[in-house]
Amino acid sequence: MSRVTIPIGPQHPALKEPERFMVTVEGETIVDADVRIGHIHRGMEKLFEQRTYMQNIHITERICGICSFTHSTNFCQATEYILGVEPPRRGLYLRTLMNEFERIHSHLLWLGVAGHEMGFDTLLMWSWDDRERILDLFEDITGNRVTHAYNTVGGVRRDITDAQAQRILHTMDILEERTKAYIQVGLNEQTILKRTQGVGILTTADAKRLCAVGPRLRASNVKYDVRKNDPYAAYGELPFEVITSDTLDVHGQLVVRALELLETVNMCRYMIKNLPTGDIRVKVPRKVPPGEAISRTEAPRGEDIHYLRSNGTDKPERLKVRAPTMANILNVAHTLKGANIADIPLIVAGIDPCMGCMDRVLILDRDKETSKVMTKDQLREYSIAWYEKEAYR
Amino acid sequence: MLENVVKWSRVKSPWVCHFNSGSCNGCDIEIIAALMPRFDAERFGVVLKGTPRHADVLLCTGPVTGQMKDRLLKIYEQMPEPKFVIAFGECGCSGAVYTGCYNVEGGIDKVIPVDAYIPGCPPKPEAILDGVVKLLTAFKESE
Numbered sequence: 001m002s003r004v005t006i007p008i009g010p011q012h013p014a015l016k017e018p019e020r021f022m023v024t025v026e027g028e029t030i031v032d033a034d035v036r037i038g039h040i041h042r043g044m045e046k047l048f049e050q051r052t053y054m055q056n057i058h059i060t061e062r063i064c065g066i067c068s069f070t071h072s073t074n075f076c077q078a079t080e081y082i083l084g085v086e087p088p089r090r091g092l093y094l095r096t097l098m099n100e101f102e103r104i105h106s107h108l109l110w111l112g113v114a115g116h117e118m119g120f121d122t123l124l125m126w127s128w129d130d131r132e133r134i135l136d137l138f139e140d141i142t143g144n145r146v147t148h149a150y151n152t153v154g155g156v157r158r159d160i161t162d163a164q165a166q167r168i169l170h171t172m173d174i175l176e177e178r179t180k181a182y183i184q185v186g187l188n189e190q191t192i193l194k195r196t197q198g199v200g201i202l203t204t205a206d207a208k209r210l211c212a213v214g215p216r217l218r219a220s221n222v223k224y225d226v227r228k229n230d231p232y233a234a235y236g237e238l239p240f241e242v243i244t245s246d247t248l249d250v251h252g253q254l255v256v257r258a259l260e261l262l263e264t265v266n267m268c269r270y271m272i273k274n275l276p277t278g279d280i281r282v283k284v285p286r287k288v289p290p291g292e293a294i295s296r297t298e299a300p301r302g303e304d305i306h307y308l309r310s311n312g313t314d315k316p317e318r319l320k321v322r323a324p325t326m327a328n329i330l331n332v333a334h335t336l337k338g339a340n341i342a343d344i345p346l347i348v349a350g351i352d353p354c355m356g357c358m359d360r361v362l363i364l365d366r367d368k369e370t371s372k373v374m375t376k377d378q379l380r381e382y383s384i385a386w387y388e389k390e391a392y393r
Numbered sequence: 394m395l396e397n398v399v400k401w402s403r404v405k406s407p408w409v410c411h412f413n414s415g416s417c418n419g420c421d422i423e424i425i426a427a428l429m430p431r432f433d434a435e436r437f438g439v440v441l442k443g444t445p446r447h448a449d450v451l452l453c454t455g456p457v458t459g460q461m462k463d464r465l466l467k468i469y470e471q472m473p474e475p476k477f478v479i480a481f482g483e484c485g486c487s488g489a490v491y492t493g494c495y496n497v498e499g500g501i502d503k504v505i506p507v508d509a510y511i512p513g514c515p516p517k518p519e520a521i522l523d524g525v526v527k528l529l530t531a532f533k534e535s536e
Binding site: 041042047059062063064065066068109125128129131135145146147 | 425459494
C-alpha cells in the first residue's frame with residue numbers, strides 16, 4: 001500500500017495552541033509521526049533577564065494561561081531557595097490550595113476536551129459548566145479567573161476569610177458529587193469505552209524511556225508524582241494517594257485524572273480544616289544574592305521544572321523553563337505509530353497538550369498526486385463516522 | 394432587498410473564527426468558556442467555526458510571533474468580504490507583557506487591520522459578548 005504523508009496544523013479552532021504534526025500513513029494505519037514545535041515561540045526566557053523578580057512573577061504566569069499558578073509557584077520557589085527564605089506555613093497552605101484548585105480546573109477542562117474529541121459533546125458542556133464553579137472560587141479569592149497574581153516571593157498576597165473558607169467547602173461538596181458522576185460515566189459509558197480502550201497504548205518501559213510525565217506516566221503504571229516523591233509547599237503534610245492505572249491507554253488517562261480529582265477535593269477539604277494561623281508572607285529583599293536553584297512542581301499536566309541563576313542584582317541572569325508538554329510530546333510521536341487516523345485527535349488530546357493543534361489536515365496521495373484539505377472539524381467527523389461503521393469494536 | 398437580508402443574517406448570527414497567534418492560552422480558554430452553558434454565546438447566534446472561509450469575524454489572540462505572522466496573513470486573506478477582525482486580549486491589542494520579546498510583532502494591528510479591541514488579561518467572557526455586540530452594532534448602523 002502506498003505511503004501518504006499528512007501534515008496536521010498549525011492553525012486550530014479550539015483551545016489548543018499552534019503546533020504541527022507530520023503523519024505518514026499506510027491506508028488507515030500511521031507508520032511514522034514527526035512533531036514540529038515552536039510556532040508560538042515568543043522569546044520569554046530572554047525577557048525574564050530584562051525584568052525584575054517582582055515583574056517576573058507576573059510574566060511567568062503568562063507562560064501558559066491554563067497552568068499559570070504552577071509556573072509562578074515554581075519561579076517563587078526557586079527564588080526562595082536562593083534567598084534561603086521559608087514562607088510562613090499559612091502562606092504555603094494557601095499556595096498549595098491554589099495549586100490544587102488549578103488541578104481541578106485543568107482536569108475538568110481536559111475531560112471536556114476529550115469528550116469533544118470522541119464526539120461526546122454533552123460531557124464537554126457538563127464538565128466546563130462545573131469548571132465555572134472553581135473559576136468562581138478563583139475570582140473570589142484572588143480577584144481574577146485565569147491569571148491570578150496571587151503568588152509572591154515569600155508567600156502569597158491575600159488571606160482568605162472564614163466566609164470564603166465556607167464557600168470553598170460548599171463548592172467541594174458539589175464537586176465531589178459531580179466527580180463521582182463523571183467516574184461512573186467514564187467507567188460505564190459505551191461511547192467512552194469504545195473510543196478510548198486500547199487506544200494510544202504506551203508501555204511502562206516506553207514511558208520511562210521517553211521520559212513521560214504527569215497523568216500520561218501514571219496511566220502507564222508508573223507511580224511517580226512530584227507532590228509525593230519530592231514534596232514542595234505543604235504537600236509533605238497532606239494525606240493523598242498517587243493514582244495509577246495499568247491499562248496504559250487513553251482510558252487509563254481518563255481514569256487517572258478522574259480519580260485524581262477526587263483526591264484533590266479531599267486535599268482541599270483537609271487544607272481548609274487544618275489551615276494554620278499566622279502570617280501569609282515574609283518580606284524579602286529586592287536583590288537576590290548570586291546562586292542557582294532548581295524548582296520542581298507537579299503541574300496538572302506533569303512535572304514542571306524551573307532553573308534559576310541569579311547574579312546579585314534585582315534581575316535574574318537566567319531562567320530556564322521545562323514545561324510538561326515539552327516532555328510529553330515525544331511519547332505522542334511514539335504512540336501515534338501503529339494507531340488509526342481516526343485516533344489522532346484523541347491520542348494528541350490525551351496528554352492534554354498545552355500547545356496542540358489539529359485544525360487543518362492536508363491529505364496528500366503521492367502516487368495519485370491528489371491532495372485534500374481537511375479541517376479539524378472534518379477530521380473529527382471523519383473519525384466519528386469511521387467508528388460508527390466499525391461494528392465489531 | 395437581497396443585500397438587506399444578507400446584512401440582517403450577518404448581524405443576527407456572526408460566525409467567528411478563532412486564531413491563536415502566540416498567546417498563552419488564557420484568552421483561548423475564555424473564548425471557549427463564553428460558549429459553554431454559563432454564558433452560552435450561541436443564544437445570540439455566535440457560532441465558532443474551525444475554518445476562516447466560513448467566518449465573518451476573526452477573533453484573534455496573542456502578540457503575533459515570527460512564525461505565526463505569515464499564517465495570520467494567509468488566514469485573513471482566506472476570509473470572505475466583508476470581514477472583521479477583533480484583537481482579543483491585552484497582548485493582541487498592544488503586545489502588553491511581551492513587549493521587548495525578540496520574536497513578537499507586538500499586536501495584531503501591526504500585521505492586519507483591526508476593527509475592534511477587547512482589552513484584559515484575559516478579558517472575561519462577558520467582555521467577548523460585549524465586544525462582538527458593539528462591533529455588529531457599528532456594522533448595522535454603517536451605510
